[in-house]
Amino acid sequence: MKSKIVSVLIAGAVCLAAAGCGGGKSGADRAGAEPKPAGTVLPQRLDEPPALPDEKTEPSPAADASFSENLEYELRRKTRDMARAEGSITAECPEDLASKSGTTTTCKTTFEGLQVEWDVRIGDKPAWSRSMVTFTAAPRQGILTRDGVARLLYGNFRGSIDYALCNDIPKAVLAPLNSQSKYRCDVVRKGEKPSGFPQPVRATDSGPRYY
Structure with missing residues (x-):
């Protein structure tokens, strides 16, 4: 019998707490309170970054540059x-790489010290030029940058975005290619x-x- 009484008392206490028994505020007071988001508000605020500088700041390879140097460029x-985003970028391909179709x-590039390997395949020379060579290059993983994400969001939602909230995207980080990363953002209009x-x-x- 005692166990049943305890159970009823606990249930009653939970019911009263759920009804707001300890708050002392009326329903009208609660109605005037500002509603909170149902989900999670992320901690990192991204404001609009400056425009990305023109890529022509890096000079093209010299006229007598090797095929490998042109590919690295x-x-x-x-x-x-x-x-x-802006950052230190390097590239390295085999020095004796031939331009044969x-x-x-495999070549390697780095962005701010983060290394990405690229699978490169040399293609044919286009019909309109005997000195040009086509190629395909596929990275084995991707790079995300805080400024790059901000530029994307402010570009996509131009004119309507106030700011964006994200879950602490680093300045630069390696990430899976073409799939969800662990980083998320909430665009606040x-x-x-x-x-x-x-x-x-x-x-x-x-x-x-x-x-």
Whole structure:
């Protein structure tokens, strides 16, 4: 019998607490309170970054540059496109790399010390030029940058975004390519509050994506 009484008393206490028995505020007071987001408000605020400087700040290879040096130049450009941010970029390909169609190799680039390997395949010379060579280059993983994500969000939501909240995206970090990363952002529009329901950020070879 005692166990039943304790059970009833506990249930009654829980019921009263759920009804707001200790608050002392009326329903009208609660109605006037500002509603909170149903989800999680992220800690990192991203404001609009400055425009990305023109990539022409890096000079093209000299006229007598080797095929490897020309390829390294193109991979530095691709790495910058992926990061969408300023930073130290290097590239390294085999010095004796031939421009023969069908040749495959692995090159390496770094962005702020983060290394990415690229699978490179040399293609044919285009019909309109005997001195040009086509190639394909696929990175084995991606790079996300805080400024790159901010540029994406302020570009996509231009005119309507007030700011963005994210979960502490580093200045630069390696991330899976073309799939959800562990980083998420919540775009806060002008005149609105954070939704509390952020969307994932993804790394691609042409820059970050938000969906």
